[in-house]
Amino acid sequence: MTRVPAGSREQERTGAETPVQGKGRIDVDELxxxxxxxxxxxxxxxxxxxxxxxxxxxxxxxxxxxxxxxxDGDRHEDSIRKLHxxxxxxxxxxxxxxxxxxxxxxxxxxxxxxMQAANxxxxxxxxxLDTFRGESRFTTWAYKFALYETSVKLRRRAWQGREVxxxxxxxxxxxxxxxxxxxxxEYGELLAAVQDGISSALxxxxxxxxxxxxxxxxxxxxxxxxxxTTRGAMYKTLHDARRKLRADLAARGLAPPVTSSKDSP
Numbered sequence: 001m002t003r004v005p006a007g008s009r010e011q012e013r014t015g016a017e018t019p020v021q022g023k024g025r026i027d028v029d030e031l032x033x034x035x036x037x038x039x040x041x042x043x044x045x046x047x048x049x050x051x052x053x054x055x056x057x058x059x060x061x062x063x064x065x066x067x068x069x070x071x072d073g074d075r076h077e078d079s080i081r082k083l084h085x086x087x088x089x090x091x092x093x094x095x096x097x098x099x100x101x102x103x104x105x106x107x108x109x110x111x112x113x114x115m116q117a118a119n120x121x122x123x124x125x126x127x128x129l130d131t132f133r134g135e136s137r138f139t140t141w142a143y144k145f146a147l148y149e150t151s152v153k154l155r156r157r158a159w160q161g162r163e164v165x166x167x168x169x170x171x172x173x174x175x176x177x178x179x180x181x182x183x184x185x186e187y188g189e190l191l192a193a194v195q196d197g198i199s200s201a202l203x204x205x206x207x208x209x210x211x212x213x214x215x216x217x218x219x220x221x222x223x224x225x226x227x228x229t230t231r232g233a234m235y236k237t238l239h240d241a242r243r244k245l246r247a248d249l250a251a252r253g254l255a256p257p258v259t260s261s262k263d264s265p
Contacts, residue, residue, distance in 0.1 A: 058137055065138040069129060083125070086139060087118040090146035098154050105157060113157060117149035124149070152221050159222045193254050194245070201248040206241035213238055 068079030091114035102110060124145050132141055198207055212218040213234070224234045 059134060062132075062134050062138040066129065066132070069126065080122070083142060084118055084122050086142060087121045087125075087146040088114065090143045091115075091117040091121070091150040094147050094150040095154060098151070101158055102154060109157070110154075113153045114150060117153050118146055121145035121149045155219050155222060156225065159219065190249075190254055193249055193252050197245050197248040197252075201244050202241050206237055206244065209234060209237045210241040210245070 065079065065083075068075055069083065070076075071079070094117075095110050095114045099110070121142070125142050132138060198210065202210065209223065212223050213220055220234050220238075221231055224231050227234075
């Protein structure tokens with residue numbers, strides 16, 4: 001069984017994600033989804049668009065934030081302090097939400113990680129000020145940076161010291177729970193085709209990434225860290241693996257053909 005050992009660096013993710021044994025069945029849609037499934041970790045301004053009745057006041061508040069962060073001297077330092085305090089509150093909120101998944105991690109260590117997250121979020125925001133389009137409150141946009149940085153750091157900490165399996169833990173632990181003999185037979189056929197497709201249609205790297213992310217519940221930033229690559233590269237590999245597996249199943253008459261133009265090589 002191929003495994004990636006825990007490295008010496010701070011490792012990823014909040015053990016909220018569990019191995020596939022607890023799922024009971026393989027989610028073939030998860031394995032073969034045509035959705036890009038891309039999350040670059042950056043806030044989506046459009047998601048928090050505000051109504052016209054609030055637009056003037058919000059725009060004025062946003063302008064004050066931007067002017068303060070782009071200014072010099074005391075005004076700049078005061079804006080930085082206020083923004084960092086906001087980010088630290090967001091980081092602590094996210095840490096409290098994820099605390100049940102951090103068994104054995106000391107409170108002091110979590111506090112240190114939230115401070116790191118707030119610091120990194122501040123640096124990222126200052127580097128991306130020009131990307132803020134004003135379609136949401138600036139504070140909402142900034143808040144999301146802190147949530148993202150905190151979630152990544154806590155997931156890394158939760159997975160520290162844990163091996164990452166790149167092969168299915170056990171196909172035998174994925175029983176079909178239906179009482180219908182016909183459905184059981186169909187599921188068995190589909191499962192066998194999925195196993196064969198993963199083994200024969202994918203490259204070793206695509207197989208490892210697909211299995212680790214969709215079957216074994218390894219968080220994507222944990223896997224990227226262990227394989228010394230990026231989240232973007234992992235998403236690309238996952239997307240390509242899903243496309244190839246879906247095409248393989250379609251050739252066997254077990255899945256709809258791939259028709260999306262964005263799925264073409």
